[in-house]
Amino acid sequence: MNFLEQRAWLVVIVLCLVAALRVFIFAAAFPFFNNVDEQAHVDLVLKYAHASPPRGIENFSKDSARYFALYSSPDYFLKPEQYAENDLGPAWTLPRDVQEQIVAAAIPVWEARPNHECGEPPFYYATAGAWMNLGRAVGLNDLTLLYWVRFLNVAYAAVLVWIGFLAARLIFPENEFGQIGTAALLAIWPQSAFYSTQADAFSPICFGLAFLGLTKMLLQPRVGIAVSIWTGLALAATCLTKTSNFALPIAVAIILAAKTFSSARKGSLRSFVVPMCALFLSFAVPMSLWFAWNHQNFGDLTATKSKIELLGWAAKPISEWLPHPLFTLHGFREFWPELTASFWRGEFVWHLQRMRSPFSDGFYAILTALIIVAAIVLIARRESGDKDRQSVLWLALLSFVSILALLVILSLRFDFGNCPYPSREHPYFISGRLLNAAAVPFFLLLVYVIDRFAAGFKREWIRWTVLAATLLLVLISQFQTNAPAFASRYNFFHRTAL
Structure with a gap:
């Protein structure tokens, strides 16, 4: 291990500690029980x-x-x-x-x-x-x-940084910026799900592990059966953590189907079939057991029917999905900014007011849109280099976009009746935490776009400056936004009277 590699490992260890400390401080500052169920x-x-x-x-x-x-x-x-x-x-x-x-x-x-x-x-x-x-x-x-x-989320936050670093190291083995940049963004990601008791903090760990295994399968000519098995189990764990993560296996299936077709054309299909079968079985078995449990106890495979009935939603026929306010300027301006901002900063309210910074929310909405558009252009132009790396970047993009597409479809599909959220007046799923599972792929893409943008200027300092400015803005915004919680008499720091 040379000096640069040692430096990267040390920096990432520090970033893991930063993530853990940050989540501990905010998780302790917020009292029970918040507005996110x-x-x-x-x-x-x-x-x-x-x-x-x-x-x-x-x-x-x-x-x-x-x-x-x-x-x-x-x-x-x-x-x-x-x-x-x-x-x-x-x-x-x-x-x-x-x-x-x-x-x-x-x-x-x-x-x-x-x-x-x-x-x-x-x-x-x-x-x-x-x-x-x-x-x-x-x-x-x-x-x-x-x-x-x-405080279990403290460990999740540190592990997430480590997973992001390992994935970036596989995709960008010679690019220290890509490796450290991905880890740094995950270390300061201000998603409030990590300050709460909820499954949304666990989703990015599960799919992060699955994404790491899939990256190995796409980039390396041969992988052991063990990699395929834990990748399939991690993908199953992703779906067994949050129902909204069901879109992710579709994105994975598309990329693996393309890889299978490519392997068949090259005459190397046999070496890919066995790992694929192992992945499929390790995913399908736990999912089948859960589906059987749901059918026996809830009456449907995904256990969502009873929740939909309880909330008063009604499924609409496809012919009634359109027109929909989402596809108006007013509707899109309500849907996109709140969805993307809440993916970054979360959904907490304080005294019935959203904990937010208008400037930061605007920055998050614009940045997220730019990353998606720029990633599509760069990957399509094969700016990533070799074809296998391009497949991984497509997987990263589809992972994020697939959940986004699911939220759009769900917004179109239901009449929400008298439900307060989503509602007939605001029929949109705008909970950004539902995108959390794709955090590692998203921040990889963000760093990739910054790196390719800065490469055009042939100045190393530009990419680091853009990254540092982004990190600084996010850090300042989250401390400013979350500051009121520290004064609460109901939080961890005021528990001495127990």
């Missing part, structure tokens, strides 16, 4: 921790109601003037008998409410449930136990 997700973690996964749409549990009653913060859903006069402070600071009264009043309310997330895939909740049980085993409880589960 954190109550529903915690309820599922508790059920899986008790080895009692839902067998249909079930109501919230008694254990969950206790946590909600004692540790919920008003900071997300109320304005200060709405609770200032009667604010007694965190419920856990009140006398024990008062706490018990609060819990007793909350339990019947929550036990009467259905948890609409019950049909979500199980992998994240099973993992988080096992982590919760480990916390209990070492003596953690109450609010500290809740944060223990949330």
Whole structure:
């Protein structure tokens, strides 16, 4: 290992630590329970921790109601003037008998409410449930136990940086900028899903591993069966983490089909068929087991029918998909900026106001559009060099675009009735966290576009300057946007009264 390689490894280790520290600070600063369905997700973690996964749409549990009653913060859903006069402070600071009264009043309310997330895939909740049980085993409880589960995202953030670096190292083996740039962007990615208890922080890990394995299969002339198996398992884990990730196997299938056709033309199909079969089987077996479970307990393969009915959505025939406001200037201006901005910064509200910076949101919307367009042009022109590397870049692009296309299709497909989000007035899926699984491919493309843009100027410092400016803007924006959370009396830093 030469000096430059040693330097890159050391830089990435530091970036992993930066990512872990950043996520810890913000995850600790935000109180429970946020507006991104954190109550529903915690309820599922508790059920899986008790080895009692839902067998249909079930109501919230008694254990969950206790946590909600004692540790919920008003900071997300109320304005200060709405609770200032009667604010007694965190419920856990009140006398024990008062706490018990609060819990007793909350339990019947929550036990009467259905948890609409019950049909979500199980992998994240099973993992988080096992982590919760480990916390209990070492003596953690109450609010500290809740944060223990949330702090699992600290490890996810560090691992994500490492996965991004390894993928970039395979794709750009001689390009230190591509390797460090990808890791740096992932290290400071301000997605608020990492500050919450939810599956959206786990998705990029699962697909990042799958993307890493697929990159090996596309770039290397021969790969072992082990690589194909863990790639297929990682792809299955991606789908078993979030339903919106179902678009990703389609993108993978398109690229692998193209690779198979290319191998057949070169006469090297035999060496590719066995790894392909191993990948398919390792993906298909866990997915088939989950489909069978869903059909037995929820009545459909993906366990989405009961959720759709509960939310009051109605599927429209294809003939009624158009016209749709998404394809108007007003609709697109509502859909694209919020979707892309929330992919970068997340979806938290604070006192009912979105935690955002208008300038940064505009920057994110424009930058994301430029990256997609520029990547299409550059890859089509074969600016990437060899054909196998071009296939990997197409996979990266299709990974992001496939989920984006799924969100568009879902926006068109349903009449959302009286549902508050999406709604008839705003019939768009604009939750950028649903794109999280494609984080590693997206930031690889971002660095690739910067690198190719700067190459035209033949000045090494230009690419590093553009990257540094982007990192600085993102860092400043996230600290400015998230600053109000540090003052909350309900967060991890104020738990000393427990």
